[in-house]
Amino acid sequence: MKFQRLALLILLVMTSTLLPISANGQGSLEKVAVSLHDNWYVQSSANVTATGATISTPGFSPAGWLKTNIPATPVGAQLDNALYPSPYVGQNAQ
Numbered sequence: 001m002k003f004q005r006l007a008l009l010i011l012l013v014m015t016s017t018l019l020p021i022s023a024n025g026q027g028s029l030e031k032v033a034v035s036l037h038d039n040w041y042v043q044s045s046a047n048v049t050a051t052g053a054t055i056s057t058p059g060f061s062p063a064g065w066l067k068t069n070i071p072a073t074p075v076g077a078q079l080d081n082a083l084y085p086s087p088y089v090g091q092n093a094q
Contacts, residue, residue, distance in 0.1 A: 036070060037069055037070055038069050039067070039069075040067070040068050040069060040070050040072070041062035041065035041066065041067055041068070042065060042066050042068055042072075042074065042077050043062070043064070043065040043066065047064075066078065066080075066081045066083075067080075067081065068080055068081075
């Protein structure tokens, strides 16, 4: 019984001293917040000639695309870019 307690104590001491070393070996983790709400661009697939692989590259320029924020609908993006008048003014919704 004394041997089991001693072995358990040694195991606890070893793991408690090794854990901080392994955590420090990975470096410090920083909290990084990335906003995914702003700076999105949309375009009808009927007007896009580039392939998905081309569009997915970091250097792709969305020239002629509609700038929008998320969440949005296609009609909402068109309204935000003044392609259609506001449906809430006058009789624009008719």
